[in-house]
Amino acid sequence: MIGRITRTVAWFGLAFWILGCGSDSGQPLAEIPDTVSYNLHIRPILSENCFACHGPDANKREAGLRLDLETDAFAALKEHPERHALVPGNPQASEAYLRVISTDATERMPPPSSNLSLSDQQVKLIEKWIRQGAAYEPHWAFVPPVKAGLPSDESGWAKSEIDHFVLKAMRERGLTPNPRADNLSLLRRVYLDIIGLPPPPEVLDRFARAEPDLDTVLDSLFAQSAFGEKMAVHWMDLSRYADSHGYQDDYYRTQWPWRDWVIHAFNQNMPYDRFVTWQLAGDLLPDAGKEQLLATAFNRNHKITEESGAIDEEYRVMYAVDRTNTLGKALLGITLECAQCHDHKYDPISQKEYYQTYAFFNTIAEWGMEESTPGFSKKSPAKLPMMEITETDVTDILDFVNLPDSSRRVQVLLANMGKGANYNSLLAESNVLKVSVMGEPDSTRQTYVLDRGMYNAPLEKVSAGVPAAILPFPEHLPKNRLGLAKWLFDPKNPLTARVFVNRIWQELFGQGLVSTPGDFGMQGDLPVNQPLLDWLAVDFMESGWDIQALLRTIVLSATYQQSSQVSPEKLERDPENRFLARFPRQRLPAEGIRDLVLASSGLLVPEIGGPSVKPYQPEGLWEAATSGRGNLSRYQQDTGKYLYRRGLYTFIKRTVPPPSMMLFDASNRDACEVERLKTNTPLQALVMMNDPVVLEASRVFAERLLETEQAIPLLIDKAFYRILGRKPETAEKAVLEKNYQSFFNALEKDTHRAEQLLSVGEYPLNSALPIAERAALMQVISLLYNLEETITKS
Structure with a gap:
């Protein structure tokens, strides 16, 4: 609740600044700026109060009045040709202004029935703008x-070009930068941001003595395969990757080889334009091979139904709609979906333009459900078109795909198929993987505007196109997905680069320069520092869309390297830290928390790629929460090394996503998600105190420390150093040693309780070590994992 109050206060503070002060921090909040800006001051008022009835949506427009376009707003009113909504320089002749200030309830705008009203401040802004x-x-x-x-x-504070823009914004608000973070804090921050894992003790030791050369550190981190895994986490959310189809019966699907490709592409530092082009249209590239085809699985990660009784065309349309909406949200940062049923109410995107964009994704030969399809002698599953991956492919072409041994694949398939599965057929299937990809177009399929978005209500026939307000589609480009990709990366496209650099900024700082990463449109938030956003976007394009170069630019900046300490004055002036006079403290993502626990304990299996794994989760959860049908009706927990894989590889069943990860705000992957929620609940503390992963890691870490036969105080220091990335302070050491002694005294007397504590998890016990010491040290390490600092990047 406190966090919500803080965010609300901050939002209102920013709103008052936008509506009242412009960029001059010396003015009081209620003062009208010398020059009133349409974008900064007026459009937010009109968007909130007027555009629903007098904006882009022709179906909802009243009195024939449109206020979002200059020509329409200045034109004579249809119902009163002698009047004009706006008369530049003359508020008293401007009908829109007169209606706003009217005391007659039947004349006043917005109408009282809308429950909207303009403040005196907003009225004054409109009056001055017209004048x-x-x-x-x-x-x-x-x-x-x-x-x-x-x-x-x-x-002389600036280390990077971006620091100049950040410093200017700080100074305008009476802020000054924080000092540089200490070496160990900064090193831990960089490791967690770039590879998602904590720095090992030997690296900490090296940089505790001298200031780290972050350029060299970045070189070493980019060279690690863990970099691709860390980068893939946010791309899985964005591309709605999951291991099941979704919907009620929620069958198993095999899309994980595409995830292996994403990891590989990031590790190869594939330029962003090629990375996206292959995913949108790899099958349409000249001489496209299996790798390019595999990349197009991005388009097919959406939910799919395989349930009897579903209407085939309804679901097929839903799949194409999902692909269209993902393009808008993930790559353009625009709410295209708002134009599916009618013209967009706020952005200049018509319903026709929505279906022109939809046409790019409406042509592949697919079906909405698994049913007998006319012209085929057997079932034609919704998963078509599909790509087969054989062991030969993995050897010769797709060497980045982690294909497990045959026995492991049969075991996975048996677990997913349930009782009654035929072993021989499974053995044959285990040698071939099938991934849903894009394929040959259905040349007979036409695209129509759908009345109110209804699949069975076609209106006007349309061909492929894009919203012209963003960038008209060049005539020389083919009207297919490859042409769409070229349009996306046209240097004149105003959104593609901005959207990606904003999302990378969000990954590093917790919040983008535009705090609505999926909406750069008129209802989205204004950029807090547009000159910086634009500089980054242009620099990204000029670098050849080099993702690692973008990360390097930000990490090497003085802005990124600041300490996270906050003074009361800074907290009061900028509670949301929008102007970055300090580095933001952020909790690690759900996958990052798991990875940190496993890595610091030594349990993490660093294998790259492969099928998703099923770690510990509450017994009976799948069985109680699903229909009881389908090949994922029961949960078959993995064993051995598969229990200790990174969070990226955790099996995502859409109808019952992993509970501990969901409690830490992970996505259930139902749809494209460009920003995770940020919540704080008591359940998160309960997970850290009781999750078998945390308890088992604490036990194994304790045993490995005790095997060194060193004194307990030294072992506690080592655990602290490895988990938190710094040495404990004297007071902290005293508390931890006192806790250890308390645990030891109690558990030495109650060995049964000690045995219970040590029994968590499947990793083999080291029974040769004294039981009380093991259990007591395990409890201390568990306490360290439960510290807020442990799971916080600062």
Whole structure:
């Protein structure tokens, strides 16, 4: 609740600044700026109060009045040709202004029935804007970014170009940067951000004595395969990857080889334009091979039904709609889905343009459900088209795919198929993997605008196209997915680069420069520092869409290297840390928490790729929460090394996603997600105190420390150092040693209780070690894992 209050206060503070102060931090909040800006001051008022009835949506427009376009707003009113909604320079002749200030309830706008009203401050802003000429400005996100000149920095604080922009924004709000973080904190931060794992003690030792050369550190981290795994986590959310189809029966699917490709692509530092082009249209590339085809599985990660009684065309349309909406949210940062049933109410995107975009994804030969399809002698599953991956493919072409041995694959298939499975047929299937990909187009299928988005209500026939307000589709490009990809990466496309660099900024700082990463449109938040966002976007394009270069630029900046300490003054001036006068403290993502626990304990199996795994979870959860049908009706927990894989590889069943990860705000992968929720609940503490992964890691770590036969205080120091990345302070050591002694005294007297504590998990026990020491040290290590600092990046 406190966090919500803080966020609410911060939002209102920013809103008052936007509506009242412009960029001059010296003005009081209620003061009208000297120059009123349409984008900064007026459009937010109109968008909130007027555009629903007088905006882009022709179906909802009233009185024929449109206020979001300059020509329409200045034109004569249809119902009163002698009047105009806006008359530049003359508020008293502007009907829109007169209706806003009217005391007559039947005339006043917004109408009382809407429960909307304008404050005196907003009315004054509108009046002054009209008096100053009512100048409209194009929406910032639809104008291609340009690199502004670097603001000056006489202080010498800046280490990178981006620091100049950050420092300027700080100073305008009376803020100053924090000092640089200490070596060990900074090193831990970089490791967690780049590979998602804590730095090992030997690396900590090296940089505890001298300031780390972060350029060299980044070289070593980018060279690790763990880099691709860390980067793949957010891409799985964005691309709605899961190991089941979704819907009620929720069958098993084999899309994990595509995940292996994503990891591989990030580790190869594949340029972002090629990375996305292959995923959108790899099958359409000249001389496309199996790797390019595999990449297109991105488009087929959506939910699929295999349930009897479903209407085939209804679900087929849903699949194409999902692909269209994912393009908008993930790659363009635009709420295209709002135009599925009618013209977009706020952004200049018509319903026709939505279905023109949809046409790019509406052509492949697929079906909505697993049913007998006319023209085929047997069932044609919704998973078509599919790509087969054989052992020969993995040897010769797709060497990045981690194909387990045959016995392991049969075991997985048996677990997924349940009782009654035929072993011989499974053995044959185990030698061939099938992945849903894009395929040959169905040349007979036409695309229509769908009335209110209904699959069975076609209206006007349309061909492939895009929202012209973003960037008109060039005539020379083919009207297919490959042409769409080229349009996305046209240097004049104003969104693609901005959206990606904003998401990388969000990954590192917890919040993007645009805090609505899926909505750069008129209802989205304004960028907190647009010159910085645009500089990053242009620099990213100029680098050849080099993802590692983008990360390097940010990590080497003074902005990123600040300490996270916060003074009361900074907290009051910038409670949300939007202007980055300190590094934000952020809890690790769900996968990161699991990875840190496993890595620090020594349990982590660093194998790259392969099928998803089923670690510990509450017994009976799947069985109680699903229909009882399908090949995932029961949970078959993995054993051995598969219990200790990174969180990225945890099996995602959409209808029953992994409970501990969901409690830490992981995505259930139902749809494209570009930003995870941030919640704090008591259940998260209960997970850290009781999850078998944490308890088993604590036990194994304790046993490995005790095997060194060193004194307990030294072992506690080592555990602290490895888990938190720093040495304990004197007071902390005293508390931990006192806790150890308390645990030891109690468990030495109650060996049965000690045995119970040590019995968690399947990793073999070291029974040769004294039981009380093992259990007591395990409890201390468990306590360390439960510290807020442990699972926080700061």
